[in-house]
Amino acid sequence: MIRVLLCDDQELVRAGFRLILDLEDDMEVVGEAGDGRECLAAVARTSPDVVLMDIRMPVMDGIETTRRLVAASSATRVLVLTTFGLDSYVYEAVRAGASGFLLKDVPRDQLVAGIRVIARGETLLAPRLTRRLLERFVAAPPPATGVPEQLTRLSARELEVLGLLAEGLSNAEIAARLVLGEATVKTHVARILTKLGLRDRVQAVVLAYESGFVSPGVPHAE
Numbered sequence: 001m002i003r004v005l006l007c008d009d010q011e012l013v014r015a016g017f018r019l020i021l022d023l024e025d026d027m028e029v030v031g032e033a034g035d036g037r038e039c040l041a042a043v044a045r046t047s048p049d050v051v052l053m054d055i056r057m058p059v060m061d062g063i064e065t066t067r068r069l070v071a072a073s074s075a076t077r078v079l080v081l082t083t084f085g086l087d088s089y090v091y092e093a094v095r096a097g098a099s100g101f102l103l104k105d106v107p108r109d110q111l112v113a114g115i116r117v118i119a120r121g122e123t124l125l126a127p128r129l130t131r132r133l134l135e136r137f138v139a140a141p142p143p144a145t146g147v148p149e150q151l152t153r154l155s156a157r158e159l160e161v162l163g164l165l166a167e168g169l170s171n172a173e174i175a176a177r178l179v180l181g182e183a184t185v186k187t188h189v190a191r192i193l194t195k196l197g198l199r200d201r202v203q204a205v206v207l208a209y210e211s212g213f214v215s216p217g218v219p220h221a222e
Contacts, residue, residue, distance in 0.1 A: 002119045005048035006032045007039040007065070008081070009057040013104070017052060020108050027115065036060025040068060043076050049119045053078050053098065055089045063092045070097030070199065077199075079118045095206050097199060100124025123200045148211035153195045159213075161188040165201055166208040 004027055006014045014032050021027045030046040033039035035057045043051065051069070055062040066078045080093045080101035090101050099118050102111060114124050151159065157178075164174045171189065175182040189201055198204050208214045 002027045002050065002115060003030045003046065003048040004028065004115060005030055005039065005042055005046060005051045005076075007034075007036070007042075007051055007057070007062070008054040009034050010054075013054075017111075020111060021115075024112055027112070034058075036062065036065030036068075039065050043069065043074060048076050050115050051076055051078050052115070053080050053093075055080060055082050055093060063089065063096050066093055066098050067096040077118050077121070079114060079124060094125070094202055097203065099200055099202070121200075123202050125202050148213050150196070150207060150211045151213055154192060158188055158192050158195070161185060162192055162204060162208050163214060165189070166205050166214040 004021055006017050006029060008014050008017075011034070014034075018029050018032070021029050030048050031042040033042045037060050039051065039053070040060075042048075053062040053066060057065075062078075062080060066080070069076055069078065078093075078098040080090065080098045081104050082090055082093075082101055083104050093101065100114065100123050102114050102124065106114070117124050147154075147159065151162070154162065160178060161174060164177060169177065171182050171185045174180075175185045178185070189204075192198075192204055193200065196204065196207060198207065
């Protein structure tokens with residue numbers, strides 16, 4: 001059973017999401033919150049698998065709430081719901097540790113499928129969409145000479161994989177580019193996340209840009 005917490009300052013929005021999720025046999029809405037502080041308290045009380053998180057809320061917004069959940073090493077994953085699409089708020093939410101985002105007017109089946117994806121520990125950001133988001137909003141330093149200090153724990157092959165992740169390639173595309181099995185690529189991605197202390201591949205891509213390892217609009221040299 002996937003335990004879901006609804007966090008939105010509009011009661012009608014929460015009610016609508018609850019109606020949708022209550023129809024799913026594998027989902028349970030375990031609580032609601034109208035702002036970030038209420039959300040943090042509800043997470044501590046109910047231990048949800050996924051939080052549907054609004055961005056713009058009073059008292060504490062969804063970005064700061066997500067940041068605090070991640071800082072507390074919470075196992076709860078965050079799916080951001082926004083009316084604003086590819087804007088700076090979404091970028092900041094991803095940077096804070098959200099595992100993906102959807103527009104609030106997304107069709108019902110996509111919302112339900114998205115929650116299942118996040119609950120499995122995956123991310124809900126298409127690789128190329130992730131790259132477009134980062135290239136638009138990331139404030140990266142100039143390209144680094146050599147390997148940025150934050151990435152020195154990675155092997156040469158892991159650096160290759162990270163560079164291709166940042167280009168927006170899927171695991172299958174990386175496997176084809178490097179002539180590797182897809183399972184091997186998945187293993188490299190998992191090791192990258194472990195070595196860098198990151199939750200998912202989206203955070204790895206953010207770090208690749210912000211460290212200067214990859215520059216917006218410039219393909220990573222292989």
